[in-house]
Amino acid sequence: MMPEVGRKLPRKDGVAKITGREPYSHDIYLPHMLYAAVYRSPLAHARIQHVDTSGAEALGAVCLTPFDVPDFIYNERIVSIPTKTYKDRRVLPTIARHVGEAIVGVAAETEELAVRALQQIRIDFEPLPAVLSTAEALRSESPKLYDRIWLGDRPIDMANNIAVERHITEGDPDDGFRGADFIVERRYTTPRKYHGQMETKAAVCQPLPNGGINVWATVQSIHNVRQVLGQIYDIPLSKINVMKLALGGSFGSSIQMNSIIPICVGMALKTGRPVKLVSPREDDFYDHAHYQTEMVLTVGVKNDGTFSAAKMDVVADIGAHHIQADALLGVMAGWLASLYKWHNFQFDGKAVYTNKVPTCALQGFGNHMVNFAVEQHLDIIAEMLGRDPVDLRLQNYIGEGDIFWGQGPSIKSVIQSCGVEEILREGSVRIGWNRREKPVDKQGRYRRGLGVARGFHTSGTGGPKPGDVIDYSSATIKVNEDGTVDILTPVVDHGGGTGEAIVKIVADILHVPYHMVELSDVDTRTTGYDVATHATRGVYCGGGAAAHVAEKVHRQILETGARILQVPTDDVTLAHNEDYGTGTHVFTKSNPDRQLTLAEIAKTAQINSWGTIAATGSYRQQSAPPCFMGHFVEVEVDTETGEVRIVRAVLLSDAGTVVNPDLLEGQLMGSFARGVGFALQEHSETLPSGALAHGGWLTDYRMSTSCDVPPSDALEVYYAHTYEPTGPFGAKGVAEASLSSVWSAVANAIYNAVGVRMYDLPITPEALLEALNAPHVLNV
Amino acid sequence: MTSGETPVTLTVNHKTYRLFINSSALLLNVLRDQLNLMGTKYGCGIGECGACSVLIDGELTLACMTLAGTAVGHEITTVEEVGESPVGRVITEKFLNHAAVQCGFCTPGMLVAASSLLQERAIPSEQEIREHLRGNLCRCTGYAALVKAIQDAARELHPDSERRPHAG
Numbered sequence: 001m002m003p004e005v006g007r008k009l010p011r012k013d014g015v016a017k018i019t020g021r022e023p024y025s026h027d028i029y030l031p032h033m034l035y036a037a038v039y040r041s042p043l044a045h046a047r048i049q050h051v052d053t054s055g056a057e058a059l060g061a062v063c064l065t066p067f068d069v070p071d072f073i074y075n076e077r078i079v080s081i082p083t084k085t086y087k088d089r090r091v092l093p094t095i096a097r098h099v100g101e102a103i104v105g106v107a108a109e110t111e112e113l114a115v116r117a118l119q120q121i122r123i124d125f126e127p128l129p130a131v132l133s134t135a136e137a138l139r140s141e142s143p144k145l146y147d148r149i150w151l152g153d154r155p156i157d158m159a160n161n162i163a164v165e166r167h168i169t170e171g172d173p174d175d176g177f178r179g180a181d182f183i184v185e186r187r188y189t190t191p192r193k194y195h196g197q198m199e200t201k202a203a204v205c206q207p208l209p210n211g212g213i214n215v216w217a218t219v220q221s222i223h224n225v226r227q228v229l230g231q232i233y234d235i236p237l238s239k240i241n242v243m244k245l246a247l248g249g250s251f252g253s254s255i256q257m258n259s260i261i262p263i264c265v266g267m268a269l270k271t272g273r274p275v276k277l278v279s280p281r282e283d284d285f286y287d288h289a290h291y292q293t294e295m296v297l298t299v300g301v302k303n304d305g306t307f308s309a310a311k312m313d314v315v316a317d318i319g320a321h322h323i324q325a326d327a328l329l330g331v332m333a334g335w336l337a338s339l340y341k342w343h344n345f346q347f348d349g350k351a352v353y354t355n356k357v358p359t360c361a362l363q364g365f366g367n368h369m370v371n372f373a374v375e376q377h378l379d380i381i382a383e384m385l386g387r388d389p390v391d392l393r394l395q396n397y398i399g400e401g402d403i404f405w406g407q408g409p410s411i412k413s414v415i416q417s418c419g420v421e422e423i424l425r426e427g428s429v430r431i432g433w434n435r436r437e438k439p440v441d442k443q444g445r446y447r448r449g450l451g452v453a454r455g456f457h458t459s460g461t462g463g464p465k466p467g468d469v470i471d472y473s474s475a476t477i478k479v480n481e482d483g484t485v486d487i488l489t490p491v492v493d494h495g496g497g498t499g500e501a502i503v504k505i506v507a508d509i510l511h512v513p514y515h516m517v518e519l520s521d522v523d524t525r526t527t528g529y530d531v532a533t534h535a536t537r538g539v540y541c542g543g544g545a546a547a548h549v550a551e552k553v554h555r556q557i558l559e560t561g562a563r564i565l566q567v568p569t570d571d572v573t574l575a576h577n578e579d580y581g582t583g584t585h586v587f588t589k590s591n592p593d594r595q596l597t598l599a600e601i602a603k604t605a606q607i608n609s610w611g612t613i614a615a616t617g618s619y620r621q622q623s624a625p626p627c628f629m630g631h632f633v634e635v636e637v638d639t640e641t642g643e644v645r646i647v648r649a650v651l652l653s654d655a656g657t658v659v660n661p662d663l664l665e666g667q668l669m670g671s672f673a674r675g676v677g678f679a680l681q682e683h684s685e686t687l688p689s690g691a692l693a694h695g696g697w698l699t700d701y702r703m704s705t706s707c708d709v710p711p712s713d714a715l716e717v718y719y720a721h722t723y724e725p726t727g728p729f730g731a732k733g734v735a736e737a738s739l740s741s742v743w744s745a746v747a748n749a750i751y752n753a754v755g756v757r758m759y760d761l762p763i764t765p766e767a768l769l770e771a772l773n774a775p776h777v778l779n780v
Numbered sequence: 781m782t783s784g785e786t787p788v789t790l791t792v793n794h795k796t797y798r799l800f801i802n803s804s805a806l807l808l809n810v811l812r813d814q815l816n817l818m819g820t821k822y823g824c825g826i827g828e829c830g831a832c833s834v835l836i837d838g839e840l841t842l843a844c845m846t847l848a849g850t851a852v853g854h855e856i857t858t859v860e861e862v863g864e865s866p867v868g869r870v871i872t873e874k875f876l877n878h879a880a881v882q883c884g885f886c887t888p889g890m891l892v893a894a895s896s897l898l899q900e901r902a903i904p905s906e907q908e909i910r911e912h913l914r915g916n917l918c919r920c921t922g923y924a925a926l927v928k929a930i931q932d933a934a935r936e937l938h939p940d941s942e943r944r945p946h947a948g
Contacts (some may be wrong), residue, residue, distance in 0.1 A: 008877075008879070010876045010877065011876070011879070011881065013879050013884065014843070014875070014876040015872060015876060016882050017884025017887050017888075018863070018872045018875050018876065018881055018884070018887045018888065018891055019819065019859060019860065019863030019872060019888065020817075020818060020819015020820070020821075020858070020859040020860055020863065020888035020891075021818075021819065021860075021869075021892065022884055024817065024821075024885060025820060026818075026821065027812075027818040029813075029816070111809065111813075112802065112804070112805075118817075142871070184852075196919050196921055197885075197919060198821075198823050198829065198831060198883065198885040198886050198917065198918070198920075199821075199823075199883070199885045200822070200823070246883070246884060247883060248821075248883050248885030249882075249883040249885060249919050249920055251919070268913055276823065280825060281823065281824040281825060281826075378896070433919050471801075480865075494882075494883060495881075495882035495883030495884060495920050496882060496920075497879075497882070588846075642782065660879075662878070662879035662883070662925075663879050665879070665925070666879050666880075666882055666920070666921050666922070666924075666925050667882075669921060669922035669923075669924045669925065670882065670918075670919070670920045670921045670922040671922070672922055673922030674919065674922075697826060697828075698823075698824040698825060698826065698828040698829060698917075699828045703917055703919065703923075705913075705914045705915075705917065706910040706911075706913040706914055706918075706923040706926070706927070707911060707914050707915070709922055711906055711907075712906060712924050712927055712928060715922075715924060
């Protein structure tokens with residue numbers, strides 16, 4: 001059988017998704033169901049003194065207020081181990097800490113009635129002074145968001161608005177800087193941005209007569225949502241079932257249990273009826289954003305092009321809740337440490353509470369921010385040294401045999417596969433790097449420039465020893481009586497094709513064709529634990545666990561076949577041959593004519609009452625290998641309007657063995673479109689009132705349309721030829737890596753076009769025009 | 781029927797439904813909540829994302845911006861019907877083969893939009909396809925696979941047609 005891994009095959013859920021028959025959380029309707037809506041705070045910071053629900057109740061609605069929910073503080077993200085999990089949140093708070101924070105849930109017979117009831121909610125607020133920037137939040141006289149938070153079970157009394165600080169050092173940075181021939185320091189900023197997943201957050205909760213609940217919701221991890229709900233509502237996990245559904249995009253926005261899920265559950269428990277809560281887009285905008293960061297990067301450079309030290313100071317604006325800021329600072333240090341050989345480095349990070357929308361991961365979790373600083377820095381240094389930017393990268397990159405920090409300082413692996421050199425050399429050829437001119441040589445209104453940036457991301461957070469982040473996955477695989485195969489995997493597919501990858505991996509281990517292997521509908525009851533589809537771990541870790549279990553099933557097939565054939569197990573082999581039934585068969589090595597199809601084996605085992613050929617298990621990957629990425633971009637800048645057009649781009653990835661080539665291309669293309677949007681236009685800006693400048697309207701938060709991205713022939717993809725020895729069939733991840741270096745490459749290309757270095761994102765026409773019009777910039 | 785609701789007759793996917801609706805009821809909600817047609821998706825509610833695309837008398841229309849009452853007397857076609865049509869089947873196959881579907885939430889709207897384009901224009905240019913899809917946001921694919929799939933579908937539906945030069 002030709003391997004299924006690496007073939008272009010139609011995705012299993014494709015037709016159902018295209019024709020609207022695949023259920024998402026929005027599409028769950030239950031008999032006797034109520035519809036819910038959420039009252040959200042109009043103020044950035046206010047104590048809730050009294051909630052008057054009488055008007056809403058007069059309309060027949062049932063209300064859930066901060067005074068009705070368990071007085072339980074939690075963190076909705078439990079990817080980190082408990083002792084590294086900061087907690088500051090209730091289901092509904094008695095103090096609203098950002099505009100749009102959920103305060104009251106309202107459930108009624110129809111959605112319209114719920115919205116009308118919402119308008120009757122009256123709340124007595126005691127307004128509190130708000131802090132809306134990190135600078136303001138860090139002033140000693142500024143109001144604090146919290147008096148007390150928790151780290152695991154330990155209370156932390158807050159002296160200020162610093163949610164967490166991390167200081168991470170390797171080597172002797174002071175000594176390193178003393179040994180530098182020159183030092184380059186710059187400040188870079190990245191803005192708040194919105195995930196823009198097409199499906200807004202939704203939840204449906206069905207209360208059960210035994211005190212349990214069934215939950216259908218927008219999630220990246222069914223098991224973590226089940227566990228957090230069990231903690232909040234004190235329900236045994238055996239009575240909570242969270243279903244796995246299609247996820248309408250996420251990009252990190254559901255790494256935590258979404259805030260509306262426990263509100264929906266609370267209303268279902270209060271009313272005793274199923275409740276459905278779908279976030280309007282405006283609510284979704286006020287529910288999550290990505291971290292705003294300020295980074296000061298200092299690098300000590302030697303005249304031979306090597307580095308003697310690097311230092312990065314980070315201030316991250318995390319908004320009103322600490323979802324994963326501790327982990328964010330750790331991984332930012334790790335991304336910095338893993339890009340180039342600094343020899344000595346220091347990372348000082350502060351995560352700061354502000355009265356703004358809470359922040360969480362977004363495709364890369366700090367990766368593209370660090371990349372924006374480092375990859376522009378590399379170009380600045382190359383210019384100062386009179387070196388080619390590609391050569392300087394090739395001289396200093398961290399590659400095979402070096403250490404990669406897959407997820408901060410507690411999760412490190414030795415790199416065993418590396419496509420950096422191939423990516424940089426191939427990209428140079430494909431974009432025509434040798435035609436790159438200096439900015440000073442360019443004239444006229446429209447100026448073109450070439451830029452490069454390289455990045456990466458981890459594949460999961462595994463390793464030989466447990467770290468600060470939990471990482472393992474599970475699978476159950478069984479052979480049906482006709483030789484087809486069922487896979488039960490808890491791994492949620494964001495849409496990138498994780499499910500298809502798992503099917504292909506199992507198909508190849510069992511020598512069963514792709515079309516005879518299916519993914520079962522599963523939930524938390526029918527699957528073992530999987531931490532979440534985050535950290536680009538779906539194929540590498542989820543697929544790794546499926547491979548581990550499939551090997552057990554493979555052994556069982558051999559044992560059963562040998563039993564029927566009455567030969568020793570080591571005398572039989574599993575193979576695929578189209579001449580035999582459905583193709584999959586066990587044959588006797590000493591006498592190849594003695595063979596059985598997989599269907600005959602499974603059916604015989606059933607008829608003889610030997611049992612089902614099936615296995616289940618959990619597996620932790622022993623490494624967290626980097627998937628490398630490179631972007632070569634050509635831009636055209638209109639120096640009169642400040643508009644930037646992408647002329648061409650080459651997107652190069654090192655995913656190890658490519659499992660889904662067409663879906664990988666789609667991920668690279670999609671990430672490029674998002675990256676260009678983040679580079680040039682997207683900004684979820686907060687007004688002095690604490691409200692969002694775009695008001696939560698999609699119209700005013702401009703995401704790339706089909707007309708904003710370059711035409712098809714302007715984009716080219718390339719896959720490096722690498723094999724990851726620790727991955728299933730040599731595969732590693734790719735998803736988050738594919739965004740990591742987009743905006744850095746765009747910024748470097750803009751510099752090459754017009755000689756203006758843009759340190760702050762997004763690079764809007766207004767911002768670029770202002771920079772261009774600064775004195776002594778343009779050659780006229 | 782509760783107060784404020786009036787009886788109407790809607791024709792959806794060639795079937796006639798007698799329903800009670802509120803005068804402010806949106807077509808999107810009537811299709812989903814009352815007729816169980818889940819392929820028409822809610823993405824923004826303000827006509828910005830295209831996930832709720834349907835056809836009314838063959839015209840591409842946003843169900844989140846349409847009062848259900850105004851659709852009385854008109855032929856409403858949702859993705860469930862488009863997916864079964866000859867043009868829709870070809871586009872579905874091409875979306876599948878070009879891996880133009882990732883998370884899939886925007887894809888039913890894309891199918892409806894693409895089908896309306898190919899009804900209007902046999903062999904659209906890439907620029908025409910991009911302009912036609914401008915109102916349908918996709919956050920996953922970057923649109924490239926969708927555009928290629930629609931071009932491929934057009935060629936299969938009209939093997940003998942030459943692309944006419946795009947005006948402008």
